[in-house]
Amino acid sequence: MKTFIVGNWKLNFNVGEASIYLHKLQKKLPNYRDVEVVVAPSTIALQPLSLQIDRHKMKLAAQNAFYRDYGAFTGETSFSQLRGVVDYCIIGHSERRYIFGEDDKMVAKKMEAAVRNKITPILCIGETESERSFGETADVIRDQLLGGLRDVSEEDIDKVLIAYEPVWAISSGKNAKIASPDEVAEVVKLIRKTLEEIYGEKVAENMPVLFGGSVNPSNAGAYLTVPGVNGLLIGGASLILSEFADILEIAKRVRS
Numbered sequence: 001m002k003t004f005i006v007g008n009w010k011l012n013f014n015v016g017e018a019s020i021y022l023h024k025l026q027k028k029l030p031n032y033r034d035v036e037v038v039v040a041p042s043t044i045a046l047q048p049l050s051l052q053i054d055r056h057k058m059k060l061a062a063q064n065a066f067y068r069d070y071g072a073f074t075g076e077t078s079f080s081q082l083r084g085v086v087d088y089c090i091i092g093h094s095e096r097r098y099i100f101g102e103d104d105k106m107v108a109k110k111m112e113a114a115v116r117n118k119i120t121p122i123l124c125i126g127e128t129e130s131e132r133s134f135g136e137t138a139d140v141i142r143d144q145l146l147g148g149l150r151d152v153s154e155e156d157i158d159k160v161l162i163a164y165e166p167v168w169a170i171s172s173g174k175n176a177k178i179a180s181p182d183e184v185a186e187v188v189k190l191i192r193k194t195l196e197e198i199y200g201e202k203v204a205e206n207m208p209v210l211f212g213g214s215v216n217p218s219n220a221g222a223y224l225t226v227p228g229v230n231g232l233l234i235g236g237a238s239l240i241l242s243e244f245a246d247i248l249e250i251a252k253r254v255r256s
């Protein structure tokens with residue numbers, strides 16, 4: 001399996017800045033065989049960047065999209081509009097869940113729409129600090145996983161990526177903490193166990209599971225060596241080209 005390194009730019013960079021970043025990154029980037037490099041710019045930058053990107057070197061992700069293909073949905077962009085423009089879409093990010101009120105039902109519809117439009121969904125799941133402190137982590141993970149995957153058929157399940165992002169470890173959060181590799185290992189094990197119960201051993205083993213939450217060049221190596229972790233979803237550090245490039249080098253080294 002490849003190692004997935006995904007940069008989530010969130011609401012940062014205008015189209016010009018995004019294009020310059022992409023240009024510089026592609027110039028720096030060797031052709032990584034085992035590392036899938038993905039960046040997720042704002043929706044407005046996706047179309048121009050899709051014309052600029054060298055798809056042999058890296059891929060584009062959307063940060064969000066709407067599950068209906070067209071209609072009276074002011075302000076939305078659909079997966080069908082993004083078909084052919086992006087390869088991936090982040091779905092169910094905690095900022096979508098907690099700032100924009102997306103629940104598992106909405107997440108499930110988006111997962112289905114992504115797969116239907118040949119866009120690989122990256123399903124984000126993770127507990128909040130208070131859920132963790134009440135001992136609810138396992139239940140939350142299970143609910144978000146089952147809820148989010150509800151409308152993905154068995155034959156499409158191999159087209160999905162999971163990202164475990166504990167909400168308390170995301171750097172934009174108040175008093176963000178750093179998740180220890182042991183804490184990550186424990187939840188990733190739980191994710192695979194839940195997948196095994198629903199889809200069987202093969203799916204559970206083959207599903208790429210990424211980790212995200214305050215990842216930077218000094219902790220990336222430790223997270224990438226956690227058993228069962230196949231990649232990273234990176235916010236803040238992906239905005240700094242040198243840091244993102246360092247993390248890619250680390251990923252390459254861990255693989256070899």
Ligand code: PGA
Binds near residue numbers: 171214215236
């Ligand atoms: P962070 O963000 O790396 O800045 O913590 C990760 C994310 O929200 O995907």
